[in-house]
Amino acid sequence: MLVAIIPARGGSKRIPNKNIKLFHGKPIIAYAIEAAVASGIFSKVIVSTDNEEIAKIARQFGAEVPFLRSAENSDDFATTSAVLLEVIHQLEKDNIIVEHVCCLYPTSPLIEAIDLKSANDKYVIHSYDTLISCVAFGFPIQRSFQLSSDNLVLLNQPELINQRSQDLPKNYHDAGAMYFFNVAKFKNSKSLWIGTIGGYELAELKVQDIDTLEDWKIAEVKYTILHQ
Secondary structure, three states: OEEEEEEOOOOOOOOOOHHHOEEOOEEHHHHHHHHHHHHOOOOEEEEEOOOHHHHHHHHHOOOEOOOOOOHHHOOOOOOHHHHHHHHHHHHHHOOOOOOEEEEEOOOOOOOOHHHHHHHHHHHHHHOOOEEEEEEEOOOOHHHOEEEOOOOOEEEOOHHHOOOOHHHOOOOEEEEEEEEEEEHHHHHHHOOOOOOOEEEEEOOHHHOOOOOOHHHHHHHHHHHHHHOO
């Protein structure tokens, strides 16, 4: 069984009520829920939350909220892994055995059903222990540098400074959108970074961390471009 788990705590500080703030006219969490449901690959789409209002909205858009998150997994120090384990253990108590999970973040309005389906296909075909969404750095990280205390530029890889950009290999980072993983392996390690890890590359237009109101506005612009 493959289940989607969307972790959505209610205590956002930098953007109040971030997970249900309206994004192009809908609560932002609705996009992740609708994409998961529309993909047709999940036996269940579950939202883990400590907040009754988030739970109500999640159910309205097609997700299950079988229980409210425990107090210990509802503060600023709760980890994603702990939240996922809580849901998995609760399902097991209800005699629902889950072999695979997709952790899908609630502030991923740029992710569509086709992305979830394609990522799952890759995860299954290659038998990865984990598959993470990733995006290429927009500029070669080989050209990165640090600034000293007196603002001097310190090249990280000075030997590559004269290389042409197109000759430098692409590098990627976690897109922070979705993670498919093997539950048995995850339960043993309590980490998503386990075993054989595959990457599912997303276009830069489909990736946006949303930690500030400026990030939010950028995400709205990207959504407009994607759907025009």
